[in-house]
Amino acid sequence: MIRLDLNIPETLTDLLNSLSLKTFMTQHQPLAESFERLGKTHIDYLRELTIQEVERRSNVRLGRLLKQAKLPRTKALSDFEIGRIDGLSPALVQRLATGDFIDLHENILVFGNPGTGKTHLCIALAREWCFLGRRVLFLTASQLVQDLKAAQKSLRLHQLIKKLDAFEVLVIDDISYVPLEREDTDVLFQLLSERYETRSVVITSNLPFGKWGNIFKDEMTTAAAIDRLIHHAEILELNTESYRIQTAKTKRKNALNKDYPEEEKKDDEQTKNGVVISENLEHKKEVKTEGN
Helix, strand or coil: CCCCCCCCCCCHHHHHHHCCCHHHHHHHHHHHHHHHHHCCCHHHHHHHHHHHHHHHHHHHHHHHHHHHHCCCCCCCHHHCCHHHCCCCCHHHHHHHHCCHHHHCCCEEEEEECCCCCHHHHHHHHHHHHHHCCCCEEEEEHHHHHHHHHHHHHCCCHHHHHHHHCCCCEEEEECHHHCCCCHHHHHHHHHHHHHHCCCCEEEEEECCCHHHCHHHHCCHHHHHHHHHHHHCCEEEEEECCCCHHHHHHHHHHHHHHHHHCCHHHHHHHHHHHHHHHHHHHHHHHHHHHHHHC
């Protein structure tokens, strides 16, 4: 057998490093000593090293996916209070979290008033998809439109859409907040058309479909955009009071109860009743005196 001169490193550590086996490189010696003391086999030793290497690579990949996703903040699905939203199925949310819809190139459309948790839910779901090894990108509609317009101006729109195609899921947040001009809707519609039945889109909006004419301006474009989005889609409606308003009310109520204990309330009520009784007695005396 002819051995080529490959400049092979001499030490085991350097060999492992050349193969990017970082865990093998740092753990092979201490783990070998530990397994020797425990009387475990070479196969057990190799298996444990391999498991640790796979875990390290999985963690590195997850970190990279989360960074690429550009999630604006950390939101966990377990922190999303599904029970406060009437009609929102916990089973449906959990099914969406598995990411099965991604392979079917389906969409998710989330509607609700401001503060009802649309963005929280989408961030939490996007995070779950990253944990599953999916490529996700989170953008506000405003940021996305600006990027598309800049690319169109520099004749790179096709390249940008192709770059976005690398992401299995594109989350477009707050689409109804963007004051779009006709040229804006054209590039946005082109992106949605390119992703139709090839990639998944997640959109949040506080406007129902009936008012999407305010977004796309043109009736035909509006109808075509809605048609492409809902053809293969799950629609979630978050019909509830604003979470922020609800939280503020609860905090205010708790603060009042803390500053004004129940016993003081009772004392004040009794005092108030006593004053009322006293005033009534005084009034009766006055009436009686006038009668005499």
